[in-house]
Amino acid sequence: MSKRRTIDARGSFCPGPLMELIAGMKMAEVGEEIEILSTDKGSASEIPEWIHKVKHEHVGTEEKDGVWHVLVKKTH
Amino acid sequence: MSNRISIMVVSGSIERLQMAAMVASVGAVGGSEVSVFLSMNALPLFKKGASAAAPAEGAVGKLLVEKKAPPFKHLFEQAVELGDAKIHPCSMAMDILGYAQDDIEAYVGEPMGLTKFLDDATAGQVWSF
Numbered sequence: 100m101s102k103r104r105t106i107d108a109r110g111s112f113c114p115g116p117l118m119e120l121i122a123g124m125k126m127a128e129v130g131e132e133i134e135i136l137s138t139d140k141g142s143a144s145e146i147p148e149w150i151h152k153v154k155h156e157h158v159g160t161e162e163k164d165g166v167w168h169v170l171v172k173k174t175h
Numbered sequence: 176m177s178n179r180i181s182i183m184v185v186s187g188s189i190e191r192l193q194m195a196a197m198v199a200s201v202g203a204v205g206g207s208e209v210s211v212f213l214s215m216n217a218l219p220l221f222k223k224g225a226s227a228a229a230p231a232e233g234a235v236g237k238l239l240v241e242k243k244a245p246p247f248k249h250l251f252e253q254a255v256e257l258g259d260a261k262i263h264p265c266s267m268a269m270d271i272l273g274y275a276q277d278d279i280e281a282y283v284g285e286p287m288g289l290t291k292f293l294d295d296a297t298a299g300q301v302w303s304f
Binding site: 111122149152 | 197200201204205206242243244245250253257
């Protein structure tokens with residue numbers, strides 16, 4: 100099973116959650132999964148755009164009680 | 176298509192600085208080669224120790240502060256650290272303001288002249304704020 104870490108970016112506005120994810124991705128190992136939590140709706144769509152652009156894997160996005168959980172796997 | 180983004184920032188208003196910082200940071204972490212040129216009323220905000228508070232032009236600028244949007248200086252710094260953006264102060268503005276390199280934030284690079292900025296900007300997107 101892949102290693103997974105969670106980054107809590109709730110309360111931060113765009114592009115704060117994206118930047119926090121990228122900082123976390125830099126420290127992660129290839130194959131590791133990172134879940135970013137965000138209350139910013141714009142970031143919930145912006146983050147998958149970035150994931151596709153830089154060719155990591157967007158595992159999925161879920162919204163629970165106003166919090167978006169975006170899961171990404173580092174592929175390179 | 177060129178993957179270069181050149182951003183000229185001359186305004187000292189929080190809305191324009193915030194948008195410039197967003198373009199710089201998101202562009203840089205998306206793989207573009209980002210160059211930022213700071214001049215006119217924007218540059219004094221990058222003096223070491225200067226308050227990051229820039230005046231708002233309107234209601235949204237006030238909300239950026241109230242709702243604690245990521246500070247523009249932090250976003251510019253992240254553009255450099257996470258996306259390898261280059262930020263240069265305008266050499267003319269440095270002279271007018273009497274600033275030395277040590278007077279400005281560490282993530283801001285060497286002064287650049289307009290000739291070099293314009294030359295670099297010919298091969299990509301150019302944004303001004």
